[in-house]
Amino acid sequence: xxxxxxxxxxxxxxxxxxxxxxxxxxxxxxxxxxxxxxxxxxxxxxxxxxxxxxxxxxxxxxxxxxxxxxxxxxxxxxxxxxxxxxxxxxxxxxxxxxxxxxxxxxxxxxxxxxxxxxxxxxxxxxxxxxxxxxxxxxxxxxxxxxxxxxxxxxxxxxxxxxxxxxxxxxxxxxxxxxxxxxxxxxxxxxxxxxxxxxxxxxxxxxxxxxxxxxxxxxxxxxxxxxxxxxxxxxxxxxxxxxxxxxxxxxxxxxxxxxxxxxxxxxxxxxxxxxxxxxxxxxxxxxxxxxxxxxxxxxxxxxxxxxxxxxxxxxxxxxxxxxxxxxxxxxxxxxxxxxxxxxxxxxxxxxxxxxxxxxxxxxxxxxxxxxxxxxxxxxxxxxxxxxxxxxxxxxxxxxxxxxxxxxxxxxxxxxxxxxxxxxxxxxxxxxxxxxxxxxxxxxxxxxxxxx
Numbered sequence: 001x002x003x004x005x006x007x008x009x010x011x012x013x014x015x016x017x018x019x020x021x022x023x024x025x026x027x028x029x030x031x032x033x034x035x036x037x038x039x040x041x042x043x044x045x046x047x048x049x050x051x052x053x054x055x056x057x058x059x060x061x062x063x064x065x066x067x068x069x070x071x072x073x074x075x076x077x078x079x080x081x082x083x084x085x086x087x088x089x090x091x092x093x094x095x096x097x098x099x100x101x102x103x104x105x106x107x108x109x110x111x112x113x114x115x116x117x118x119x120x121x122x123x124x125x126x127x128x129x130x131x132x133x134x135x136x137x138x139x140x141x142x143x144x145x146x147x148x149x150x151x152x153x154x155x156x157x158x159x160x161x162x163x164x165x166x167x168x169x170x171x172x173x174x175x176x177x178x179x180x181x182x183x184x185x186x187x188x189x190x191x192x193x194x195x196x197x198x199x200x201x202x203x204x205x206x207x208x209x210x211x212x213x214x215x216x217x218x219x220x221x222x223x224x225x226x227x228x229x230x231x232x233x234x235x236x237x238x239x240x241x242x243x244x245x246x247x248x249x250x251x252x253x254x255x256x257x258x259x260x261x262x263x264x265x266x267x268x269x270x271x272x273x274x275x276x277x278x279x280x281x282x283x284x285x286x287x288x289x290x291x292x293x294x295x296x297x298x299x300x301x302x303x304x305x306x307x308x309x310x311x312x313x314x315x316x317x318x319x320x321x322x323x324x325x326x327x328x329x330x331x332x333x334x335x336x337x338x339x340x341x342x343x344x345x346x347x348x349x350x351x352x353x354x355x356x357x358x359x360x361x362x363x364x365x366x367x368x369x370x371x372x373x374x375x376x377x378x379x380x381x382x383x384x385x386x387x388x389x390x391x392x393x394x395x396x397x398x399x400x401x402x403x404x405x406x407x408x409x410x411x412x413x414x415x416x417x418x419x420x421x422x423x424x425x426x427x428x429x430x431x432x433x434x435x436x437x438x439x440x441x442x443x444x445x446x447x448x449x450x
Contacts, residue, residue: 015152018313018364019141021089023152024063027053030104031158032202034147038165040206043129045069046112049147052104059099062107064091065144065151067126069113076107089118091148109148118145122368130266133169133207135279137272140313140367143199154311154407156196163204164188170209172224172262174202174275193275195256196405198309203274205262215241219254225263225285232287233263236295239334243296246333247303247326252397255307255404259299270294273301293327300326303400311407314361317435318408320368321359321376328377343381346374347443360410360435378443379434385444386430387421395420410435 015023033050051064062076067089074081076095084093091109099105117124118141125142128135136146143151161173167187175193182188193202210230214221214237221241225233240261248254256276268281271294278298284291304322328342337345350371357371359379366372384392399416414431418424433441 016140016312018367019151022065022141022144023155024065024150026057026059027055027062027105027150029053029150029155029157031160032147032149033160035162036146036164036204038134038163038206040133040166040169043114044112045115045127045146047110047147049107049109049111049149051107051109051148053107053150055099055101055103055105058101059105060094062093062095062099064093064107064109064148065089066091066109066111066148067118067144068116069111069146071109071111071148073110074107077105089144107148111148115146118142121364127204130207130264132265133205135205135264135266135268136203136274137279138202139200139272141200143202146204147202149199151199153198153200153309153313156198156309156405156407158195159193159197159202160190161193161202161204162188162190163206165206168208169206170211170224172203172205172209172260172277174277176257195275195307197275197306201273201275201306201309203277203279205264205277205279207262207265209262215244218248219244220258221260222258223261223263225261226265226282229263229265229282229285232285235287236285236289236291237261239289239292240295240299242334243299243330246330247300250329250393250396251300251303251326252400255302255400259302271298273298273305275306276302293331296327296330297323307405308400308403308408309406311409313364313367315408315410316362316367317359317372317376317379318410318413320373321380324373324377325380328381339381339384343378343443347378347440350374350378350440355438355440358436358438375434375440379431382430382434382444383417383427386426387417391420 029051031052035048037046071086071091074084074093079096082094082096115127117126117128126138126145141151143149159174163171164186165171167182167185171189173191175191178190178192180189209224210227212223214223260277262279263285264281266281267283271278271280271284300323305319310316310318328339331342332338353371357366359375362372395417418427421427
């Protein structure tokens with residue numbers, strides 16, 4: 001796993017340079033155990049979070065991210081905290097005694113309120129009410145709207161999430177469904193995500209949903225969606241199993257235990273990824289495969305973004321460039337435009353746009369710019385041309401295997417590509433012009449095809 005310094009570990013906020021208000025220093029979280037009670041009609045959430053962590057320095061005070069909810073009790077290692085304060089999205093906790101460097105500690109936080117998304121430069125993030133139910137979309141910094149956390153992409157942990165809510169509603173969260181128990185009009189759902197997960201990938205989805213079992217090989221796949229959308233869904237997502245076969249062949253084994261697609265009863269501007277889950281809006285189901293490229297994109301994120309998570313947000317092209325290129329690989333596989341044709345089309349569009357994006361460090365304003373997605377995908381295709389198909393796809397499989405469930409950086413990918421190529425100067429030169437300069441380089445003349 002590639003480590004990256006996130007700032008002084010003693011800072012209250014030792015976050016990402018793109019999301020300065022989130023992330024905390026001095027510890028690494030090992031696990032979150034969340035016990036949530038949610039009332040759909042009143043949008044009332046009552047929660048208890050048990051956070052197990054290891055100190056990376058001696059700590060006389062701890063900080064967590066938590067926004068818009070009221071904290072009622074805090075315990076550290078089973079004892080009431082000496083004191084705590086909660087303001088401006090930060091929960092500061094003083095334990096009764098200093099936690100030693102390297103010591104494991106457990107913090108219990110009880111809290112409640114009416115969760116709501118937070119405003120950000122990238123739109124509203126976090127826990128959001130639907131017409132009937134809930135969607136949680138936290139990327140990059142919305143996890144704090146529903147549980148206290150160290151909201152930094154590089155701090156990955158195990159999760160166990162229990163949600164108790166009204167029985168007519170179906171609940172989806174990350175990981176394996178361990179149990180479901182109904183008592184009177186309330187049902188408790190327990191999910192366990194054993195693979196390390198970043199906070200922005202943790203999610204809860206609640207709605208009046210039916211469940212479709214889609215496949216058991218090569219990966220268990222299911223869909224959770226309103227009954228009225230089932231017929232169109234079967235057409236729109238009918239080739240998802242073929243995508244899974246393609247991606248496991250090109251990228252390596254699927255990194256999680258199963259894959260679930262949630263379709264909300266409300267329209268969504270864009271679909272979103274969570275660990276082991278992708279979430280689409282009703283507008284992405286039209287019976288004509290109108291959103292099939294997005295189906296491929298979100299599936300590819302399970303490898304690139306979810307298993308291999310950026311150590312910091314400046315490496316986001318490792319998420320989005322790879323997922324965009326997966327769209328083009330699926331297009332090529334399924335009889336659409338070849339990857340080379342997709343590259344030419346995207347490149348011609350980029351030529352007419354501003355040349356002010358540096359792929360290796362786009363800055364917070366441009367981290368979700370469509371030019372990053374397309375230029376990242378083109379960069380991968382240029383690398384494919386340099387290496388040839390066998391070496392290129394072997395590189396991707398080595399990448400996903402070596403850093404499985406870890407945190408990654410651009411430098412780590414460049415080093416691995418140089419190792420695979422055998423000509424480090426050629427690879428580093430390629431990445432220098434495509435990643436580190438805002439000027440759009442010329443496309444190589446030769447276009448290899450699979």
